Amino acid sequence: MILRDARLFDGREEVATDGAIRFDPESGRIEAVGDADPQGDEPVISLSDHTILPGLVDAHVHFSLSGQATVEDVVGQSDAELTLTEVKNARTTLESGVTSVRAMGARDLDVVLKGAIDRGEIPGPRTLANCRSITITGGHGHHLGREVDGPTECRKAVREQVKRGAGFIKFMATGGVTTPGTDPETLAFTHEELEALIDEAHRRGVHVATHAHGAEGIKAAAAAGVDTVEHGTFMDEEAIDLLVTNDVTLVPTLSAPYRIARNTEQATEESSRKTGGVYERHIDSFKRAYEAGVTIAGGTDVGTPFNYHGTNSTEISFMVEHGMAPEEAITAMTASAADVVGLDVGVLEPGKFADLLVVEGNPLEDVSLLREPTAVLKGGEGVSGRLPNDPNGH
Template sequence: MILRNVRVLDGRGERFEGASLRFDPESGRVDAVGDADPGGDEPVYDLSGKTVVPGLVDAHVHFSLSGEATVADVMAMNDAELLLTEVGNARKTLESGVTGVRAMGARDLDVVLAQYVARGEVAGPRMTANCRSITITGGHGHHLGQEVDGPTECRRAVREQVKRGAEFIKVMATGGVTTPGTDPDSAAFTDEEMAALVDEAHRRGVHVAAHAHGAAGARAAVEAGVDTIEHGTFLDEETIDLLVAEDVVLVPTLSAPYHIVRNADHATDDALQKTNDVYERHLESFAAAVEAGVDIVGGTDAGTPFNYHGTNATELSFMVEYGMDPHDALVAMTGRAAEVVGLEDAGVLEPGAFADFLVLDDDPLEDIGAVRDPRTVVKGGEVVAGDAFGVGELSG
């Protein structure tokens, strides 16, 4: 099948005008980008004026959460109810134009969901999945995570996670906004514990994502060798320089605090107080990281309070508003995100890659908001949302 006369943004930073995109619905792969001559009775669609971009890749989602004001509602669910919740959230995410995610884990269920999605039995984006976040006793996310104390327990927790199928390890390097009694600005693990976590994960062949708001916790995580810093709310100059020097990726999740602040009347007092304290600092940290050349990947923290699944593309607007070039932001939430989270052949439009893409009415480099309303969403060469390209088929 060929889509012709389209603008193609390939997810690596290249732009093709008046181009063709050829893909095979049977294999679900891209055959050619740029020029493509139809063969035989191959369907050809003229999409003049449209833009084709890779499906978005969200590097930080919580399918177990659905935007509740408090985690108490989730804690009351049994595993069957929670898994059904995850299935619904995965479908919403895919149909909005997100064709790949890194799922942050809860009760070991994300790895189960990922298996069903991979087999085509459940609709959802391609997934890199975790089992449970690792946190100190009483630390951020302990409700749905695995609590540890001491380097030995840290190593054991990583081994247990990998045994259960975790494709990466998430650690809570600081307190968090949504967990009462924890301080987002304070480091959680000792240096010895953090070193044990990272060393064991890398020995097991998986990467490490570190939730970190405060600069001290972020620096400790980077010095221990983590692969990504999630949030990076209170980054100072020293920490930003360290991120650049060590080639550590920042996943800023600008959507998360925005939605809490904009829903102040419904947020818990604890979450609102913490968010009000950090929101402006978060934006300043992000802008400084962009200016310094930190490697940034798009992630939303979808599922956190009032941060609903299916609105993921809004993160791109925040990234652009607070300092990123539109094309850089798009790459950060397509090809670069897929590379960082380990989704091979995803997030890009090139021969051999998965035919995961969006058809947009407008050019997102002129208005990044165009990505929020795709005309058509395609995963693996199959239309999963929107219309079937919205135009009449031409003869081959």
Template sequence: MLLRDARLLSSDVDRVGDLRVVDGRIGAVGDLTPRSDERCLGLDGRTLMPGLVDAHVHFSLSAETTIESVVNMSDAELALAESRNARKTLEAGVTGVRAMGAAGVDLHLKRAVERGDVPGPRMVANGRSITVTGGHGHHLGREIDGPVDARKAVREQVKRGADFIKFMTTGGVTTPGTDPDTVALTDDELDALVDETHRHGLHAATHVHGAEGAKAAALAGVDTIEHGTFLDEEAIELMLSEEVTLVPTLSAPYYIVRNVEWATPDTARKTEHIYERHIDSFARAVEAGVTIAGGTDAGTPFNDHGANAAEVTFMIEHGLSPRAAIEAMTETAARTVGLDDCGTLDEGAHADLLVIQGDPLEDSTRLNAPEAVLFGGELASGYLPTEE
């Protein structure tokens, strides 16, 4: 298939041209001559860009007011919910995700998507997130006490097929009784978690709100910090020197603040405390040059799957240029989470593509409703022009 006369847009391409799809991948990009047996579709200047990659989603959560709604669901019920959320995500133009774990169902969903049994984006997934006893996310996580138990927990997730390891360095907003600004893990536990993760060739992602947690995680060698809500200058400098990527998830507090009257009292109190500080933390990290990978925390309270593209707009509003924000949620996110051949228009990359009416660099909200979503060269949602 040849997509003709498109405005080709990626991190390193911005030109009018053509793109050829061969066996689900990008075969060529440029000024191309149609082949005699080739299906040709004229895009008439529409933007053709890589599908979005969301580096932080929770398919097991469906924007419920509280995680308590999910705790007593069976694996079968969770699998159905995850399948629904994966389909909504793909149809909205997110063709790759890092699924952040709950009860181990993500790994089964990933395999089902790869087999073509259910529609969904390309995934990297972990099993259960690791937390201290009673810590953030303990409802669906793997609780640990001490560095030996930490190593065992990592090995358990690896045994089940985890693509990466996630753990909770600080308390969280949605878990009652935990403090987002307080470090939960000891230095010995952090060192054990990161070392064991890297020994298995996986990347280590950690939930962090407070600055002290960010510093401890960076010094332990973590690869990505999720949220980074209260970063101070020392934490930012450590992230730079240790080459730690920030996944800011600006969407998560945004939606709680705007629905605060329906949030639980504990969640509302914590979110109102952190919201402006989160924005300031992100802006200072951007100014300092910290690498940013786009992620939404989709599934958390009022944060619907399928609304992921709004994160691009939030990143633009709070410090990134439009081009940098789109790059953060395409190529950078894909590279950060290990989704090879995604997020670019390079020859050989997966033909996971968005057709956008208009210029998303001028109006990022156009990403919210792509005209068409192609996944492996096949139409996943929307419509394409008729053949030439």
């Protein structure tokens, strides 16, 4: 199958203004990018006035949450109820053009969801999932997480998560906005606990993400070898330098505080107070990290208050609004996020999955066009929208 006459952005740069891409519908993988001449009766679809780019990769989603004002509504739900929620949110995500995600787990549901998606039983993006995020007793996310105290329990918790199928480990280095009674600014774990968590995860062959708002938490996690920092809300120069030196990727999740800051009337008093003034500091941290050359991967924290599944691509608009060039912001949410997720996606090159976004016009000039893709393909198969001029209705 060949799609031609289109602008091609390969996940890193524009490679053609009038190019073609070939993929094998059987394997679902890309075979050629740039030029492709049809062989035999190979189907060809002309996509003039359209841009083809990799399906988006969201490095931070919560399928268990649906934008409720508080997590209280969610923690009382049974596994059966939460599973239905996750199935619905996974489908919405895929159809909006996000073809891969790193899912922040709730209980053990996300690894089960991933299995069903991989087997083709339910529609959803390719997923890297953890089980329960690891937190101190009473710490951020303890409702759906695994509480630990002391280095030995930290190691045990990591081994448990990997045993249950976690593809990465997430822990909460600081308190959070949505968990009452926790402080976003202070380091939650001891240094010994952090080192145990990260060392054990790397021994088990999985990467480690940390939720971290305050600079002390970011620095302690980065010094101990964490792979990604989520949010990075209050970074000082030392924290930014450490991210650069230790090659730690920042997933800024600009969507999350934006949505709370824009919905203060409905947000809980505590989450509004914690977000008030924080949004500006978060943006400032993001800008300084970007200017200092920190690797940035796009992630939305979708599912958190008023941050709805299917609106993921707005994160790209936020990154552009706060200083990134459109190509850089799209790269953050394709190639760079794919590096974090570790799947064969996020770039258009032979051998990668044909997870494609077809967008009318030029999103390199107007990234908001990504919100309304003409068609979304996963492994070369249409999952939403419709390719124009397609006789076979792919």
